[in-house]
Each structure stands twice: as C-alpha cells, then as structure tokens.
Amino acid sequence: MAEEPNPVEVAWRRRAREFAEASILPLQRSIDRDDRFPADLTARLAEAGFLGVGLPSDWGGRGGNTRCVAAVLEELARASAAVATLVSVHISVCAQPIERWGTESQKEAFLRPLAQGRWIGAFALTEAGAGSDAARIACRYRRDGGELVLLGSKMFITNGASADVILTFAAAVDGPHSGRISALLLRKGTPGFTAPQRLDKLGLRGSETNELLYDDVRLPVNALLGEEGHGLSLALGALTAGRVGIAACALGVAQAAYDEVERAVRADPQDRNRSTLARAYTRLVAARSLVERAADRRDRGQPFVREGSAAKLACSETALWIAERAVDLGGVDAALAGSRPAQLLRDARVFPIVEGTTEIQELILGRALSGE
Numbered sequence: 001m002a003e004e005p006n007p008v009e010v011a012w013r014r015r016a017r018e019f020a021e022a023s024i025l026p027l028q029r030s031i032d033r034d035d036r037f038p039a040d041l042t043a044r045l046a047e048a049g050f051l052g053v054g055l056p057s058d059w060g061g062r063g064g065n066t067r068c069v070a071a072v073l074e075e076l077a078r079a080s081a082a083v084a085t086l087v088s089v090h091i092s093v094c095a096q097p098i099e100r101w102g103t104e105s106q107k108e109a110f111l112r113p114l115a116q117g118r119w120i121g122a123f124a125l126t127e128a129g130a131g132s133d134a135a136r137i138a139c140r141y142r143r144d145g146g147e148l149v150l151l152g153s154k155m156f157i158t159n160g161a162s163a164d165v166i167l168t169f170a171a172a173v174d175g176p177h178s179g180r181i182s183a184l185l186l187r188k189g190t191p192g193f194t195a196p197q198r199l200d201k202l203g204l205r206g207s208e209t210n211e212l213l214y215d216d217v218r219l220p221v222n223a224l225l226g227e228e229g230h231g232l233s234l235a236l237g238a239l240t241a242g243r244v245g246i247a248a249c250a251l252g253v254a255q256a257a258y259d260e261v262e263r264a265v266r267a268d269p270q271d272r273n274r275s276t277l278a279r280a281y282t283r284l285v286a287a288r289s290l291v292e293r294a295a296d297r298r299d300r301g302q303p304f305v306r307e308g309s310a311a312k313l314a315c316s317e318t319a320l321w322i323a324e325r326a327v328d329l330g331g332v333d334a335a336l337a338g339s340r341p342a343q344l345l346r347d348a349r350v351f352p353i354v355e356g357t358t359e360i361q362e363l364i365l366g367r368a369l370s371g372e
C-alpha cells in the first residue's frame with residue numbers, strides 16, 4: 001500500500017495544478033500545433049519552483065521528496081505532457097545524478113544553477129545505433145594533455161539544444177578505462193558542440209528532441225561525473241530513478257484522458273459508456289498507486305527497481321488505453337488532428353518508448369521477479 005500524501009506533497013500538487021490550469025492549459029493547443037513553448041514559460045516554471053522540486057535547498061533547490069516530484073509532474077502533464085517532460089528530464093536524469101555523484105565543485109558549478117532554475121538540464125545517452133542497448137554507444141573521448149576530446153553524436157535528446165548542461169555518455173578510446181563508458185558534464189556553447197536537428201515527433205510536441213553532434217569537443221578532466229569508466233551504471237541508475245518521474249508524466253496524460261472520458265460519459269450516460277468510465281477509473285487509480293508505491297520506496301531508501309518499472313509500464317499502457325477510449329467517445333470531433341483526445345492519444349503513444357521501452361521494462365521486471 002502506498003502512504004497517504006503528506007501536507008508538503010498536497011501543497012506541491014495544489015500549486016502545480018493551479019499553475020497548470022492558469023499558465024499551461026490555455027497554451028496547450030498551440031504548444032502541440034506549433035511544436036514550441038512560448039519563450040517565457042520555462043522562466044515561469046523556474047519562478048514557481050518546479051525546476052527545483054526534489055532538489056536540496058542547500059544547493060538552491062526547493063526540497064521535497066519523490067512523491068512531491070511525482071505529484072508536480074502528474075499535474076503539469078495533465079495540462080501538457082511536453083512541459084512535464086522538460087521538467088522530468090531536467091530534475092530526474094540531469095540534476096539528481098549530479099547531486100548523487102557530483103563533487104562539491106561540480107555541485108556548485110552545475111547543480112546550483114539547475115536547482116535554482118537558472119539552467120535547464122539534458123541527458124544524452126541514446127544514439128542512432130544504440131537505444132535500448134546503451135552499452136553499444138559509439139560516442140568516444142580521448143585524452144589530449146589535460147583535456148578530454150569528445151567525438152560522436154546523440155539522437156532523440158530531450159531539451160538537447162536549449163539545455164545549459166548536457167550529461168553526455170561516451171566511451172574512452174585510450175588510457176586505463178579504454179572501451180568503458182564515462183559520464184561527462186558538457187556546457188552549452190562549448191566549441192564543437194552543435195544541435196543540428198530538431199526532430200518532428202508524433203506526440204509530446206513542444207518538448208524539444210534533438211540530434212546532437214560533438215566534433216572534437218574539448219572538456220577539462222573535471223567534467224567527468226562519478227568514477228571514470230563507471231558511466232554505464234551511472235546512466236542506468238539515473239534511468240531507474242527517472243522512471244518514477246516519467247511514469248508520473250504518463251499518469252498525467254492518463255488523468256487528462258480520463259477527464260475527457262468522464263465529460264463524454266456525463267453528456268451521454270448510457271450503460272456501455274458508464275462501463276468504459278468504470279474501467280478507465282480502475283486503471284487510473286491502480287496506475288497512480290504504483291507511482292506512489294515506487295516513490296515511497298525510493299524515499300525510504302528501499303530498492304525500487306521493480307516498482308519503478310511496474311509504474312512506468314502500467315502508466316504508459318493506462319495512458320494509451322484511456323486516450324483511445326477518449327477518442328472513441330469523442331465522436332467525429334475527436335478524429336480531428338488538433339482535438340484534445342487526438343493530442344492525448346499521440347502523447348500517450350510516445351511514453352512506451354521514452355526512458356526504456358515497455359519491452360525493456362518487461363525484461364527488467366521479469367528478471368527481478370524471477371530472482372535474477
């Protein structure tokens with residue numbers, strides 16, 4: 001059983017809901033249509049503290065545990081999954097790994113501005129030839145004097161072009177860690193680093209997804225995050241934690257789709273429609289309890305690999321299932337590309353892919369449950 005929300009979580013959820021209703025919902029249609037955020041929305045997210053939730057106040061963050069982060073992400077995603085995804089990636093797979101593995105000086109240089117919301121973070125692991133199997137990445141770095149020289153490319157990187165810090169994974173070509181992957185902290189504007197392509201996606205439109213190029217990018221040795229050669233386990237650890245956040249984003253889409261189903265059924269309360277509503281409600285509540293359970297375990301310092309994978313898998317599938325029902329019940333209007341049910345269906349379809357596909361969650365969970 002998940003714990004009841006505490007007053008801090010309740011307050012975060014309320015603030016996120018109020019913000020989402022006032023500042024995101026009115027823009028949601030144009031964000032999807034234009035595949036862009038208005039310039040000041042990120043600044044307003046920062047001002048409201050949503051870029052610092054779950055990050056320690058000692059480093060400029062707003063505090064709050066995983067339950068608070070999940071509540072914020074769900075409420076933001078209920079209005080716009082694209083906005084929530086920006087925040088989820090920034091917190092869960094960029095700022096929090098720096099908090100966990102960074103040195104004091106890395107925290108001062110990178111975590112503080114991220115936690116204060118002055119900077120945006122990104123996480124760059126996936127490449128054109130390496131997605132689920134991250135060990136196959138081809139991005140490389142070599143040593144040249146006191147510097148690391150990075151060469152290669154990344155694909156499908158959220159916040160990639162506008163992020164101020166890009167946590168980048170590459171393998172060493174020389175030295176004692178040759179062939180092993182390390183995590184590197186890269187600043188936007190470093191010579192040789194470019195984002196040549198913004199990808200035009202089916203869903204999560206408005207969330208920036210980029211191809212990134214590293215053409216002999218020179219970094220100081222202290223750009224290495226965590227131990228050199230241990231980047232793959234760092235990446236997988238970050239993704240394990242991040243899964244709770246991305247599950248909460250999918251849950252927000254499920255909730256928004258449920259809102260559409262409920263509206264349609266209240267307008268036409270036939271028994272067949274009521275039974276759809278009942279099943280949507282049951283799935284939604286079950287998915288939320290999995291997110292809360294995973295977050296509770298993480299907050300208590302207990303292992304949460306199974307619970308995180310189960311939450312990601314269930315929330316992605318639930319969002320898709322309910323969004324399909326929202327389209328069904330929405331009639332012909334819902335078949336229009338810009339309709340809310342259609343948008344939710346497109347957003348929902350992307351969640352089974354991001355931060356570990358459904359098949360990969362099945363593998364992780366199946367291994368854990370069978371005692372491996």
Ligand SMILES: Cc1cc2nc3c(=O)[nH]c(=O)nc-3n(C[C@H](O)[C@H](O)[C@H](O)COP(=O)(O)OP(=O)(O)OC[C@H]3O[C@@H](n4cnc5c(N)ncnc54)[C@H](O)[C@@H]3O)c2cc1C
Nearest residue numbers: 123124125126130131132156157158353354355356357359
């Ligand atoms: C909107 C969006 C945002 C993203 N943001 C980021 C980001 O910020 N940073 C980042 O690094 N990446 C990001 N990604 C990339 C994402 O993590 C990858 O797309 C994902 O890991 C899958 O990789 P792939 O697309 O290369 O598919 P592949 O790994 O090639 O998989 C193709 C298919 O095969 C299945 N499959 C693969 N291996 C197995 C297996 N062993 N067993 C069973 N089935 C398998 C998969 O489930 C999938 O259905 C993003 C992707 C999207 C769509």
